[in-house]
Amino acid sequence: MQRIKCVISYDGSEFSGYQVQPNGRTVQEEIEKALQKMSKGNPIRITASGRTDAGVHAKGQVFHYDTELEIPEDRWKKAINTLLPPDIRVLEIEKVSSSFHARFDVREKTYKYFVDVQEDIDIFKRKYAYHYPYPLDLDEMSKACELLQGEHDFTAFCAANSGVKGDKIRTIYQAHIKCTGNQIVFTFTGSGFLYNMVRILVGTLLEIGVGKRRASDILSIIESKDRNNAGKTAPAHGLYLWKVRYEEKNEKQRVRV
Amino acid sequence: MQRIKCVISYDGSEFSGYQVQPNGRTVQEEIEKALQKMSKGNPIRITASGRTDAGVHAKGQVFHYDTELEIPEDRWKKAINTLLPPDIRVLEIEKVSSSFHARFDVREKTYKYFVDVQEDIDIFKRKYAYHYPYPLDLDEMSKACELLQGEHDFTAFCAANSGVKGDKIRTIYQAHIKCTGNQIVFTFTGSGFLYNMVRILVGTLLEIGVGKRRASDILSIIESKDRNNAGKTAPAHGLYLWKVRYEEKNEKQRVRV
Structure with missing residues (x-):
């Protein structure tokens, strides 16, 4: 199992905020859907540095998640960006220690x-x-x-x-x-x-x-x-x-x- | 009858272009709808300097139209901007000679x-x-x-x-x-x-x-x-x-x- 840290940018205009909720499109949901596709259908839960509200943008939001997926390193960013909608982009990806926590370590x-x-x-x-x-x-x-x-x-x-x-x-x-x-x-x-x-x-x-x-x-x-x-x-x-x-x-x- | 020259900006992202067409939202249609509201329901036809295609933006498109409407001069721009959608803005308005033509005089x-x-x-x-x-x-x-x-x-x-x-x-x-x-x-x-x-x-x-x-x-x-x-x-x-x-x-x- 490998922990991945991810820096993303998103245009908040068409999101009901960052965090998954019953109604409305959210950033977390779109990212988890994309990661699930990459993981052959296995659900993935991501943990962000914190929430942002509806309409708020991000130039450098950070989240982490754990995966057993092995993807050649240089292809990872391109692969996920292909699966994400045009208003979310992954800017940086890195493997981190399993002790890293995107929220607690801020x-x-x-x-x-x-x-x-x-x-x-x-x-x-x-x-x-x-x-x-x-x-x-x-x-x-x-x-x-x-x-x-x-x-x-x-x-x-x-x-x-x-x-x-x-x-x-x-x-x-x-x-x-x-x-x-x-x-x-x-x-x-x-x-x-x-x-x-x-x-x-x-x-x-x-x-x-x-x-x-x-x-x-x-x-x-x-x-x-x-x-x-x-x-x-x-x-x-x-x-x-x-x-x-x-x-x-x-x-x-x-x-x- | 008074001829009015109007300079506008629009964000082309959500338009099927400038010119009115059977399907799709157009800049011309939105402006004519707003002017019709201001003219108590009388249809108004505007003439632009030229068309722009779907997705193309404008920082200084120009059109003219004729009206019998008398609106206090300082209120005109504000009045029409209130009626226009947020992706079209009137930047300048002026009364011009009836010989002015937004397309032919370019x-x-x-x-x-x-x-x-x-x-x-x-x-x-x-x-x-x-x-x-x-x-x-x-x-x-x-x-x-x-x-x-x-x-x-x-x-x-x-x-x-x-x-x-x-x-x-x-x-x-x-x-x-x-x-x-x-x-x-x-x-x-x-x-x-x-x-x-x-x-x-x-x-x-x-x-x-x-x-x-x-x-x-x-x-x-x-x-x-x-x-x-x-x-x-x-x-x-x-x-x-x-x-x-x-x-x-x-x-x-x-x-x-």
């Missing part, structure tokens, strides 16, 4: 959020960036980003119906904003993120950007631990799970397929 | 063609660029572009089943290639283009890029006036009708709405 995750700020929506970005055509105070937003960095109890930035168990203390290593032309990109790197956390962070930062709130409000929102005090949840289609990093041990143990 | 058109040359397809571009992951000789392709410029009989670059009436002499004012990262953009500006002409030009230039043909072959292909001597027709989804320019008289006569 060291940090990076999310990006794209905002299209031009007056007329760019229809080619309509599924890939949030159209928010208002003048934004980027300096104030950047100050707020700095305040978000570090270890905090992010209860106020977690969806009220999250069902998250355990504490809501997370560490944001980096939160920053980059503006290029008509596009603003938010980048968040952290130890982990709560349900809807990035989208609520972006919604709150945009409200700071248009002057509804001030950067310093971030501290009192965090302290309040009350979701009602944070901003709106920004829509799913601007969000990308960008990169998942793992413990060094797995980096060393892995063997490129 | 002075020049610009098309762009996007090619994604990275090894792994970028799934977010899969409907918006042609994935062609082969090393390309850009110098040789640029030489070929220079040879295409000027007035030529482009019969060899016109789809055999085009039904084009009249001569096939056209003038290409500018043909060039720009490479940025993993993306190559072809730009063609000319007096007019034959059916499938840009896609056949791109297909031929890519064959020059991979060394199947040489730049100098362009001249003999043109001279042959035989479609069989040119390259393959590149797929529709990389192509954008980018800009349509009109005679100066209309530029002067127009009144911004």
Whole structure:
């Protein structure tokens, strides 16, 4: 039995999210179907770094699974990509130690959020960036980003119906904003993120950007631990799970397929 | 009665082309439906600068139509965009002289063609660029572009089943290639283009890029006036009708709405 680690990209537009559910097309289901075909009908269960919601995209989602299938190494990626629908692509495949776990071993995750700020929506970005055509105070937003960095109890930035168990203390290593032309990109790197956390962070930062709130409000929102005090949840289609990093041990143990 | 000139963008992915046809969703049909709603049910017929095929995009298609409707000028664009589906957007609207004609008055058109040359397809571009992951000789392709410029009989670059009436002499004012990262953009500006002409030009230039043909072959292909001597027709989804320019008289006569 061999454990395989897989990095994938998907366009979330036509998925009801990552995780298998009774109704709606999901990323997990499409991948498991493809792997089952490769495994001559044997069902395969995959384990991802975490879920993504309906409409959320991925540039570097990671999952693992176990297989007894022996496929010549250079053909593996091509073989599975042939079986996958055009909105999911395998980017990297590698054999890893059987101790590697795509969810438990996550060291940090990076999310990006794209905002299209031009007056007329760019229809080619309509599924890939949030159209928010208002003048934004980027300096104030950047100050707020700095305040978000570090270890905090992010209860106020977690969806009220999250069902998250355990504490809501997370560490944001980096939160920053980059503006290029008509596009603003938010980048968040952290130890982990709560349900809807990035989208609520972006919604709150945009409200700071248009002057509804001030950067310093971030501290009192965090302290309040009350979701009602944070901003709106920004829509799913601007969000990308960008990169998942793992413990060094797995980096060393892995063997490129 | 007032003549209106309209510049629109559309994502061709989910259209069976521009022109109304018995089966399939078309750009023209969606716009005429929206205008009919605005005109209290009176049917409106629009006239575009030309057709685009299924899957072809537009960043600056132009059409005109006549209306007796009086709408406050600043509300017109917003009103129609509210009625249009999300894959068509009106970018500019202006009242023009009744002598303006969106097709007959075309002075020049610009098309762009996007090619994604990275090894792994970028799934977010899969409907918006042609994935062609082969090393390309850009110098040789640029030489070929220079040879295409000027007035030529482009019969060899016109789809055999085009039904084009009249001569096939056209003038290409500018043909060039720009490479940025993993993306190559072809730009063609000319007096007019034959059916499938840009896609056949791109297909031929890519064959020059991979060394199947040489730049100098362009001249003999043109001279042959035989479609069989040119390259393959590149797929529709990389192509954008980018800009349509009109005679100066209309530029002067127009009144911004």
